[in-house]
Amino acid sequence: MGEDIDDEVVTVLSTEECWAALRADEFGRLAYALGDEVGLVPVNYAVDDAGRDGPTLLFRTAEGSKLLGVLLHPQVVFEIDRYDEHEASSVIVRGRARRLEEDEAHRAEQLPLRPWVPTLKYDVVEIVPEQLSGRRFVLERPWLHARLDA
């Protein structure tokens, strides 16, 4: 159904560009399924290169938090984006969430991770990417016409 789309205004990012964007940012949003509901939370994250199978994403969450529900249905989607007046870009990571075991949790200690809710004890969740996609868009501003017409 995309035959109307002007390819000149949408650029597909390469895997390298997606990782560069993920490394340059520190806040994203995590969407997950929890029973019949969808959950969506902002998280502070960092890219970690200490895993054996390539880079992953790590974030901290308060010990015992509701967010650990992701472990029951670990297929998650993570998103970052940025935009200015002229263009917008977003990167979407599909992957599996797992909690780091105690002997791995030290991996988070060398990363710039700040949880949104401070607490004394944290669990560290890792998102192992299975699919990356990124797009960059030239933004039009059709409402300028709408406003002039109003």
Add this chain to the structure above:
Amino acid sequence: MGEDIDDEVVTVLSTEECWAALRADEFGRLAYALGDEVGLVPVNYAVDDAGRDGPTLLFRTAEGSKLLGVLLHPQVVFEIDRYDEHEASSVIVRGRARRLEEDEAHRAEQLPLRPWVPTLKYDVVEIVPEQLSGRRFVLERPWLHARLDA
């Protein structure tokens, strides 16, 4: 499990503050269930006051786009956030998505809506809020210590 949380660093936003934040922004992210999968997309949106039951959120999507799958399972979650060095805030809207009928779609024409993918024909989707929640956080930067230790 939240007994460790320092209430001084987390502020719960009032409904009015949530709406003020929603009106001040124009980009958010929509999470939805599509079969067994969770979808997550950035969207440009606007608050619309033309509905009968209070303000709603509108966004445009290319006619026939995959995003219209939300109509099959219309319980969605929408999120906005912003942050700087010192604090972060987010607003989460839980609600129901519906496609505006042709005789209502004109409501989008007076709003500052720009779709991320330009196309000749759009559908307009409305999110009717059922639950708003917003939080503001003071951000700590524990990794400054981690980096000094590293």
